[in-house]
Amino acid sequence: MTSPVVELEGVCFCRKERQILADISWTIEAGAHWALLGPNGSGKTSLLKILTGYAWPTFGSVRVLGERFGATDVPRLRKVIGWVSSAMTQRLPAQDAAIDVVASGLDASIGLYRHISDEERDKSTAMLEKLGGASIAGQKYGTLSQGEMQKVLIARALVCEPKLLILDEPCIGLDPAARQHFLNDMAVLAEADHAPTMIFVTHHIEEIDPWIRNVLLLKDGRILATGDPDEVITTRRMNELLDSPCTVFRQGAEFLLRMDG
Ligand SMILES: Nc1ncnc2c1ncn2[C@@H]1O[C@H](COP(=O)(O)OP(=O)(O)OP(=O)(O)O)[C@@H](O)[C@H]1O
Ligand SMILES: [Mg+2]
Numbered sequence: 001m002t003s004p005v006v007e008l009e010g011v012c013f014c015r016k017e018r019q020i021l022a023d024i025s026w027t028i029e030a031g032a033h034w035a036l037l038g039p040n041g042s043g044k045t046s047l048l049k050i051l052t053g054y055a056w057p058t059f060g061s062v063r064v065l066g067e068r069f070g071a072t073d074v075p076r077l078r079k080v081i082g083w084v085s086s087a088m089t090q091r092l093p094a095q096d097a098a099i100d101v102v103a104s105g106l107d108a109s110i111g112l113y114r115h116i117s118d119e120e121r122d123k124s125t126a127m128l129e130k131l132g133g134a135s136i137a138g139q140k141y142g143t144l145s146q147g148e149m150q151k152v153l154i155a156r157a158l159v160c161e162p163k164l165l166i167l168d169e170p171c172i173g174l175d176p177a178a179r180q181h182f183l184n185d186m187a188v189l190a191e192a193d194h195a196p197t198m199i200f201v202t203h204h205i206e207e208i209d210p211w212i213r214n215v216l217l218l219k220d221g222r223i224l225a226t227g228d229p230d231e232v233i234t235t236r237r238m239n240e241l242l243d244s245p246c247t248v249f250r251q252g253a254e255f256l257l258r259m260d261g
Contacts, residue, residue, distance in 0.1 A: 003066035005197045011060035020046050021221045033198040035208045038218030078108040082157030085168035094142025098152045101141045105156035127155040146173035165196035187211050205255040
């Protein structure tokens with residue numbers, strides 16, 4: 001039996017006497033894609049940092065791909081975790097060619113610190129091409145548009161053939177067509193052989209496509225609900241999550257949210 005991709009037990013995260021995450025227990029089975037929803041400051045990014053070993057819980061245990069943090073080589077493990085986040089867009093080296101930024105995903109490093117082989121370069125190029133970014137391969141990363149940067153980030157996350165892919169508000173800054181393209185790409189990826197298990201963080205319930213069969217609602221650092229989107233994304237729950245009057249509608253498989261305040 002394969003071990004779960006993520007197992008958090010009783011995770012608490014405190015900073016400056018403030019509890020940012022409280023008693024989080026969450027298991028992600030291989031191939032079960034999750035959406036993570038919660039208002040600003042609810043702890044989503046902190047939770048992702050804990051999953052990737054960039055932050056350590058104050059209490060509780062973290063296992064990723066069967067390996068327990070504290071007893072494993074986290075930098076090695078990170079090489080099979082892809083992470084796309086708009087926060088990262090600014091941290092990558094502006095002077096590097098887009099293709100080198102993609103290749104840095106092979107080492108899970110910010111910047112490329114070694115010579116890459118022809119094979120690795122070809123793999124990086126192929127990944128960028130697959131996402132429709134062939135023409136920007138040689139362009140300096142810092143001169144790319146936001147949508148182009150996002151393509152580079154996604155290619156960077158996928159080039160290492162991750163087992164876990166974390167998408168932290170990946171659609172920020174994308175125009176409506178680019179966003180739809182991106183969501184379609186993710187739907188195709190989710191169905192592919194050896195697809196990574198994905199965690200998709202968003203503020204927009206309309207981005208939760210049918211390939212995402214699990215949702216976790218996070219409020220004030222605590223789990224408010226987990227389960228099937230059809231059961232969790234309801235008017236009652238969203239009112240509770242956002243502390244604001246709102247209504248959830250369905251349009252076919254799509255969720256829509258109207259703020260009523
Ligand atoms: N190292 C830290 N020290 C102090 N406070 C922190 C630290 N890290 C996070 N916080 C606080 O914890 C809360 C949760 O932050 P986090 O970035 O996880 O929220 P989020 O759910 O990702 O929000 P957003 O939707 O705005 O991205 C915030 O109030 C933030 O200021
Ligand atoms: Mg965040």
